Amino acid sequence: xxxxxxxxxxxxxxxxxxxxxxxxxxxxxxxxxxxxxxxxxxxxxxxxxxxxxxxxxxxxxxxxxxxxxxxxxxxxxxxxxxxxxxxxxxxxxxxxxxxxxxxxxxxxxxxxxxxxxxxxxxxxxxxxxxxxxxxxxxxxxxxxxxxxxxxxxxxxxxxxxxxxxxxxxxxxxxxxxxxxxxxxxxxxxxxxxxxxxxxxxxxxxxxxxxxxxxxxxxxxxxxxxxxxxxxxxxxxxxxxxxxxxxxxxxxxxxxxxxxxxxxxxxxxxxxxxxxxxxxxxxxxxxxxxxxxxxxxxxxxxxxxxxxxxxxxxxxxxxxxxxxxxxxxxxxxxxxxxxxxxxxxxxxxxxxxxxxxxxxxxxxxxxxxxxxxxxxxxxxxxxxxxxxxxxxxxxxxxxxxxxxxxxxxxxxxxxxxxxxxxxxxxxxxxxxxxxxxxxxxxxxxxxxxxxxxxxxxxxxxxxxxxxxxxxxxxxx
Ligand SMILES: [Zn+2]
Numbered sequence: 001x002x003x004x005x006x007x008x009x010x011x012x013x014x015x016x017x018x019x020x021x022x023x024x025x026x027x028x029x030x031x032x033x034x035x036x037x038x039x040x041x042x043x044x045x046x047x048x049x050x051x052x053x054x055x056x057x058x059x060x061x062x063x064x065x066x067x068x069x070x071x072x073x074x075x076x077x078x079x080x081x082x083x084x085x086x087x088x089x090x091x092x093x094x095x096x097x098x099x100x101x102x103x104x105x106x107x108x109x110x111x112x113x114x115x116x117x118x119x120x121x122x123x124x125x126x127x128x129x130x131x132x133x134x135x136x137x138x139x140x141x142x143x144x145x146x147x148x149x150x151x152x153x154x155x156x157x158x159x160x161x162x163x164x165x166x167x168x169x170x171x172x173x174x175x176x177x178x179x180x181x182x183x184x185x186x187x188x189x190x191x192x193x194x195x196x197x198x199x200x201x202x203x204x205x206x207x208x209x210x211x212x213x214x215x216x217x218x219x220x221x222x223x224x225x226x227x228x229x230x231x232x233x234x235x236x237x238x239x240x241x242x243x244x245x246x247x248x249x250x251x252x253x254x255x256x257x258x259x260x261x262x263x264x265x266x267x268x269x270x271x272x273x274x275x276x277x278x279x280x281x282x283x284x285x286x287x288x289x290x291x292x293x294x295x296x297x298x299x300x301x302x303x304x305x306x307x308x309x310x311x312x313x314x315x316x317x318x319x320x321x322x323x324x325x326x327x328x329x330x331x332x333x334x335x336x337x338x339x340x341x342x343x344x345x346x347x348x349x350x351x352x353x354x355x356x357x358x359x360x361x362x363x364x365x366x367x368x369x370x371x372x373x374x375x376x377x378x379x380x381x382x383x384x385x386x387x388x389x390x391x392x393x394x395x396x397x398x399x400x401x402x403x404x405x406x407x408x409x410x411x412x413x414x415x416x417x418x419x420x421x422x423x424x425x426x427x428x429x430x431x432x433x434x435x436x437x438x439x440x441x442x443x444x445x446x447x448x449x450x451x452x453x454x455x456x457x458x459x460x461x462x463x464x465x466x467x468x469x470x471x472x473x474x475x
Pocket of ligand 1: 104106162260287339340
């Protein structure tokens, strides 16, 4: 599409959203909560019966004709002969598994989905910096709500909202409100505003305010707080007097830290510098780490830092191949992430997990380097371990919180089932995700979002984008 056509197409779509042509009278009559959203459903009691259950638990394994009994948000029983109570949901023909665990996503910039263009001046970083600086708290809300709705729709039950556009406390709060409204389990990592000079420390006001009142923001413990840190490098090196106070403050507040480091293969030595400055540890998640050499992989392992890689964005932006097999061989906790829809378009994590497996096979020039099962583990139990929440989610096991999905292969793109792990990894689209449960709440059922007004989410995002376009004078 030519630049002018592309812009007028976007303008047209924004106008449709702004004038509410997508609004649905049926949805408008449904009960609404304080924020104007549909209320989240209650955590009830139900049993999904006669399904193919992939527990992703090393002891329980896969269970054909299995059942999962859920009560008050907790998994009560999983097995073949479960006499579960509550509503009986027929799982015949469905594949039930834990919800996907996403580990680093700039949900605030989904408003600019596929905006990263084909020329350097239209690339990812200048684009999000330019538009990001014009965003109001409501724009952040609309963008993150769109992302979280897409997450639920495509089978993610946990996301890490990496909010590096906290322009004020209100902006950070808007990101959290969107996560809470959708009902997804999440970590919100509060960062700095786009456009902040590398010579200036980030204002600690927003994160301190959130930490002080966290209970009122946590949506009954479903959302936790972290700090998104710029680290030692952005376009160039950042001075210790700028970055150290930010890092120290997060540690003082007892918050987990997350940082992009060694993003591109050509960004060498950054991990060694971070390690030598004692800025790694179990509480410091490292993003990308593509240039890690053997010694640096040992430093990551020794420090205890978990890592998140995002093959979808890393391949798209030309950073190179992630080092997934290399990190797994060292025993480094590893999760997979979306990163940004501005680069990747769709945020379907099944597709990203497939890219993770495929990039390892491509590097090894082998069809058999990584198994489909391992890729699904990275998207569930291993992702949860990397975020420090594997005691609560990531596998289907009695005592864990009920974050699960049911996939229906009864569609043209699936249809036949041989090896469920291969089929789920290689073919699942959002349209195949039949049911999504977060903390015992059924948020998608029969392929439809149960607690969200989808047309309103879309119209809200389009109207917000129209406002940002106006303020940036982008015609
Ligand atoms: Zn990122």
